[in-house]
Amino acid sequence: xxxxxxxxxxxxxxxxxxxxxxxxxxxxxxxxxxxxxxxxxxxxxxxxxxxxxxxxxxxxxxxxxxxxxxxxxxxxxxxxxxxxxxxxxxxxxxxxxxxxxxxxxxxxxxxxxx
Amino acid sequence: xxxxxxxxxxxxxxxxxxxxxxxxxxxxxxxxxxxxxxxxxxxxxxxxxxxxxxxxxxxxxxxxxxxxxxxxxxxxxxxxxxxxxxxxxxxxxxxxxxxxxxxxxxxxxxxxxxxxxxx
Numbered sequence: 001x002x003x004x005x006x007x008x009x010x011x012x013x014x015x016x017x018x019x020x021x022x023x024x025x026x027x028x029x030x031x032x033x034x035x036x037x038x039x040x041x042x043x044x045x046x047x048x049x050x051x052x053x054x055x056x057x058x059x060x061x062x063x064x065x066x067x068x069x070x071x072x073x074x075x076x077x078x079x080x081x082x083x084x085x086x087x088x089x090x091x092x093x094x095x096x097x098x099x100x101x102x103x104x105x106x107x108x109x110x111x112x113x114x
Numbered sequence: 115x116x117x118x119x120x121x122x123x124x125x126x127x128x129x130x131x132x133x134x135x136x137x138x139x140x141x142x143x144x145x146x147x148x149x150x151x152x153x154x155x156x157x158x159x160x161x162x163x164x165x166x167x168x169x170x171x172x173x174x175x176x177x178x179x180x181x182x183x184x185x186x187x188x189x190x191x192x193x194x195x196x197x198x199x200x201x202x203x204x205x206x207x208x209x210x211x212x213x214x215x216x217x218x219x220x221x222x223x224x225x226x227x228x229x230x231x232x233x
Contacts, residue, residue, distance in 0.1 A: 033220055042118075042205050043159075045220030058220060090159065092221075101209070103221060105151075105159035 002027050004093050004106035012112045013081050021076045021109045023091030031055070031096055032074040033103060034066060037088040049074055050096065078111075086113045116141045118208050120224035127196045128232045134181075135191045135227045137206030145211040148182065148189045149221070154202040162204070165189065167211075193229075201231045 005024045013019050025032050031050045035043035045058035049068035063079040072093070078085055088110050092103035117140045127133035139148070150162040165173045165182050172180050177197075181190045193200055207221040 035221075035223075040225075042120075042207075042223030042225050043221070045222065048220055056220060088157065092159075102161060102164065104161075107156070107158045 004091060004104050006089075006091050006106040006109050008109060009107070010110045010112075012114065014114050015081055015083060017081050017113075018077065018079045019081060019111060021078075021089050021091075021111070023074045023076070023093075023106055025072045025074070025091075025093030026104050029093035029095045029104070030072050031094045031101070032068055032072065033092045033094070034074070034076045035090040035092065036060070036085075037090055037108070038084075039087070043090055046076070081113045083113050086111060116143075116208050116210070116222045118206050118222050118224040120206055120227050122227045123225070124228040124230065126230040126232060127193075129196055129198060131196055132192060132194045133196055133229065135193075135204050135206075135229065137189045137191070137224060139187050139189065139206070139208050139222075141187070141208065141210070143210045147209045147211065148180075149207040149209070150178070150180070150189075150191045151205045151207055151223075152200075152202045153205060153226070159205070163191065196231050198231050198233060201229060203228055 007022045033048040034046040037043040047057040048055045052068045065077045067075045088108045090108045091106045094101045094103045119138045146167045148165045152160045163175045177194045203226045205226045206224040
């Protein structure tokens with residue numbers, strides 16, 4: 001069974017640029033959630049994708065957007081990067097078929113905005 | 115909105131001793147799940163233990179157990195026989211049950227407790 005993978009591991013961008021982060025969900029999982037973890041903080045929920053549609057969103061502006069593909073992998077796109085977007089971005093996959101919808105996390109992508 | 119509070123930024127315990135990490139939460143929901151996650155320095159978040167709110171019995175997983183007090187909205191984690199490998203950030207998290215009012219199944223996390231194991 002393959003776990004959740006994310007790419008790239010690290011990324012450096014400048015303010016105003018756009019970035020795309022990628023996530024491959026665990027085998028058998030149909031739901032992907034994205035989280036932002038600032039240094040020294042707990043993760044904050046960005047949004048969730050289920051069956052290729054956004055299924056709920058946290059308190060993040062529209063410049064944070066995403067996609068889910070037929071194979072359940074997902075992308076997180078951030079436009080007009082700001083310095084405060086520097087964080088660890090975590091992807092988690094889960095299955096709606098499981099009663100408690102346990103989320104399995106990937107290793108994260110460290111984004112630095114200069 | 116749900117909130118999760120971890121009041122201990124850092125805890126230290128001697129190897130083989132027992133330590134308890136505190137967590138309180140606020141919600142108006144009656145059906146939800148609570149979790150403790152461990153994040154070692156390698157960053158990958160790992161589920162330690164899960165509690166369903168409708169269950170009165172406290173969850174246990176080997177050396178890890180919880181004290182779930184629903185009325186007090188408290189959910190503490192007890193680690194017995196602490197080992198060096200237990201050193202990590204520990205996050206308490208909340209998720210409302212699917213179908214209980216719509217919306218996504220996003221987790222709400224606390225700010226974490228840094229657990230240090232003294233050899």
